[in-house]
Amino acid sequence: MAERPTSIDEMISTLASEGYVCGRDLGTVSYLALDLGMPLFLEGEAGVGKTEIAKALATMLGRRLIRLQCFEGLDVSSALYDWNFAGQMIAIRTAEAAGQSDRGALQSELFSDDFLIRRPLLEALEPHDAGPPVLLIDEIDRTDEPFEAFLLEILSDFQVTIPELGEVKAQEPPIVILTSNRTREVHDALKRRCLYHWVDYPDFDRELEILRARVPAAAERLSKEVVAFVHALRGQDFFKSPGVAESIDWARCLVALDAVALSPELITDTVGALLKYQDDIAKVAGAETTRILDQAKAELARAG
Amino acid sequence: MSETLAELPKTDGRLVDNVVHFTQALRKAGVAVGTGQVETAVRAVSTVGFSNRLDFYHILRATLIRRVTDLEIFHQVFSMFWRDPEFLESLMHSLSPRLESSDTSPPAAAARRRAEDALGDRKESQPEKPKTEVVDFAAFTWSSKRVLKTKDFEQMSAAELAEACVAIRSLKLPVKPFVTRRTKADARGSLIDARATLRKAARRGGDIQNLAHRTKRVRPPDLVALCDISGSMAVYSRIILRYLHAMAHTRVPIWGRVHTFTFGTELTNISTALKKPDPDIALGAIGQEARDWEGGTKIGEALARFNRDWTRRVLGRGAVVLLITDGLERGDLDLLEQEAARLQRTARQLIWLNPLLRYDGFAPLASGVSRLLGNVDSFHACHSLDSLEALSSALGTPDLRDHYLRLRR
Structure with a gap:
């Protein structure tokens, strides 16, 4: 696991060695995001390098990059978790054939880790060997308000509740980067939890x-x-x-x-x-x- | 400048004081800053330390600012605030609530003025006065050419208020609701809800008794209304805006988000004014906000500005565009055709409502009209605009576009 930069200058030079050239403003904000453990909200025109910085940060720190591409109608089953229904059906049939009739045992078997499909947000909360991953929530302006509100909960506590399993809490919060092309204004409540930076065209x-x-x-x-x-x-x-x-x-x-x-x-x-x-x-x-x-x-x- | 910062005592107490005062100055200038953000700012400054002025600037900006429109104000307030350490002392006295500002997206000059207002710093800008006068003079000549004009509307009577409700209720939209990707539980839905089915099955020891279903949710589409307020439409602007206000404030929402723009010689976003629940207050605000009432029309230019500055921000969710104009273009016809075509490609549906089709023998002879007609999805018209209901029934009538396009040939 690579060490976190200890100063803004180091941050800028390490990013540059990963092929990401950034100005002092973006360098400062990224350094703060790592240092304070706050999500980083990047807004700007398409193609100014908002997504790239997440990739550069992940390689720089040797962490995994988990990307959640947003779209309208993004819901819990494609952002957080889903169940492997086909697998569950087979388990039910097997239980029937074996004459198993213990309801509690079947319940805990059906909704166990084996049948859980992890989507980006859940993956980001779980422990990783290399340290907490970089979670890139891309083009947040494409989703709708309900998803924004849902994200609010995750970004403040880094924990979610799965009704069938219970609470999942990140031991170490991931490094979160949100990007927006500003096709609409993202709600203030979400922005307030983040460090904000407007990425402009470079000189x-x-x-x-x-x-x-x-x-x-x-x-x-x-x-x-x-x-x-x-x-x-x-x-x-x-x-x-x-x-x-x-x-x-x-x-x-x-x-x-x-x-x-x-x-x-x-x-x-x-x-x-x-x-x-x-x-x-x-x-x-x-x-x-x-x-x-x-x-x-x-x-x-x-x-x- | 970096010496100035070095002189700032580094004890925590003073740091907090300074950042809080700076935040107050920002708030005075109209930037919304929460207490949580101030806390973050202090934490951020103390982790990085006062290494240099530029970093300090970026740290405060990253933590205190949340909107791109506030960046310029921040810049001005910052440069004034940290210019002079003595100034901090005098600032404490000068921060009295006497100046308020309500501009939403001020240009740089306005941002500076607001920053000065916020810091009670009017005197300092004296040397620049001659420059301001030149600017003012330029603005004056420009405005005399364009005949800028605000407008006062007469108050609504109780009967008119009731009429609006009836008119909106009778409206049958030429637009289908938007099918979203989200679903909801519905016993007669067409999608199988595997999760609910299995949850129920688990409760019965694995027996699937019946399948649970879901159906796709629908939501009303967003509406973007572009409303002509030039001379030829002047008499009717009150009734049209009243109608748009009623559409945006129905008890059962028939539209998602409603954005409204007026155009004559310029394009004005009046969405915020129209959101005010009282129609009199809303129309009063619009009368002051749009400044090109009863002037000429440059539809092509207005559409071009809309296409460039607003389409990406308000048409993102598949919005329907309602263009309300008589189509009498006084500008460049090629531009009109080109921009209308682009708008039609971007919008989910482009509906042209012509409230001034005065006689039945109307043929799209005016070239602006015929150019526009070829580039809209549907065309609706009313012959006399004496009631709000006329607008509702015009929107409810079958599309007239193809009929008039045939007439043109």
């Missing part, structure tokens, strides 16, 4: 660092041009501006095409990795691509 230097760490095969000139072009795009009025995840994908595409520098033709061919709405793609088509590329290159030249 030029940090995004370049991220690209260097994630796409080491890309030539330095190409990386710089990619970041400059993406930053120029973010200044435009798009339905969905490209996130960091898109810049990384795009850089990988360009590397696969053996590109060493950007050209308008190359951009037109690969823009699908960057912009995902037809209207947005139409906006940068043709002469506009050249204009934005020139603007990005001029920006690069000015920065030196």
Whole structure:
């Protein structure tokens, strides 16, 4: 089990060694989340690295990553636990055939650990050899209020009650990370139990660092041009501006095409990795691509 | 600045005092901060220590702020509060409850003003005064172009209140309820409830006597109403808003969440105002909140802004969009068509309610009307808008879109 970082600086450098480059703000919040044992609530546009930090934290600490992807109508049987009904039926038939008639014995056999199916939340509460796991509750804004209220209970005490089995309590609380794309406002009561951080698009230097760490095969000139072009795009009025995840994908595409520098033709061919709405793609088509590329290159030249 | 912090005595008592005072300043500026958060902040600061000002800033921000809209206010209050250690002393005296603010999402300038208000720090901003005047002047020229105008509605009479109830009761929606993934126990349901069946079986020593069933829950869909308040619709805005208010406040909910926007030359979110239970107070608030009453209409631009800023936040749960306008566009027609098409793709259903179809021989000749008509799911119209019931029956009538699209040809 890897040691927990003892300072903010150590936190940032260890995360960087896992390939996750973050600013001092996110570093501070993550350090606090570990130190105070509080859930971390990350909000921000899609593709700014909210999910990635959970993965980086898990590898960094050598813990297991348990992921709960949220969707509307998420309920207890897919988030917490379920029973293996087919197995239970077989057990009943066997009991019948064997002429077993003790109700109590059958009851405790049917609802025993053998037939329990653990879902992410229950798994996160149980003890792990490597230490408490990292629990990632992804895109919480996709669920509905009843599930939020249910989560409230788990996040405050880290214990749940299974009617057939009794109470399950975490000996050591897991490291919890919640993410939201802000497609709706998550209730204050839930946010209040967490440390809140708004993850913004990184600045030029940090995004370049991220690209260097994630796409080491890309030539330095190409990386710089990619970041400059993406930053120029973010200044435009798009339905969905490209996130960091898109810049990384795009850089990988360009590397696969053996590109060493950007050209308008190359951009037109690969823009699908960057912009995902037809209207947005139409906006940068043709002469506009050249204009934005020139603007990005001029920006690069000015920065030196 | 880091020296300033170093000067802060490191005893716990003072730390708690300072953080609490800072929290009070934040609250004055309109940020909701709970006592639990203050406790977390103090714990967080004492684990990390006063290493440098930037960390201190991030720690307080992570623990005290819960909404992205509050970040700017936090920044302003923080930079003013920790600027001057002496200031802490004077602050204790100046924190009297005299300034209140109720803006929901203030721009940076407003955030700064609120931060100053909260800290009783008006004098300090004197040197910047000329700049503010320039801004004010710019705002003035802008507003004179757009003819910004608020509106006062006349009060409701008792008869009108009763009328609204009747009208809503007679409404037959052109929208089906939303089938959710959640289920509930139902003896005649179509899904087998294995868990309940086995629980019952275990009680009988393993005998399954009959199967328990469940059925999928339904919920009413969310409603997003986009309401035209330009000059041509002016006379009717009161009756329409009254109707939307009644729809949002029925005893048996016919809609899930209701979000309402008005548009003329700009787009205003009036959902909060419309949530007030009293219709007079709600309409009064809306009259002040929207500032483009009875001006021109730029439907395309309004839809574009809605598409960009709001669709992801209010249409996430499969909401139905009710567009209330006469379709007389004075802006760019291509933009209108393009944005209406996008809205139709995002919304579960886009319903156009035209309350001003004045004569029976209506043909969609106005180009705005015909462009819009091709990009909605259904079209409903009423010929005279003299009662709320007219709106209900218009929504209840069969869809007229295909009829008018044929007329156009």
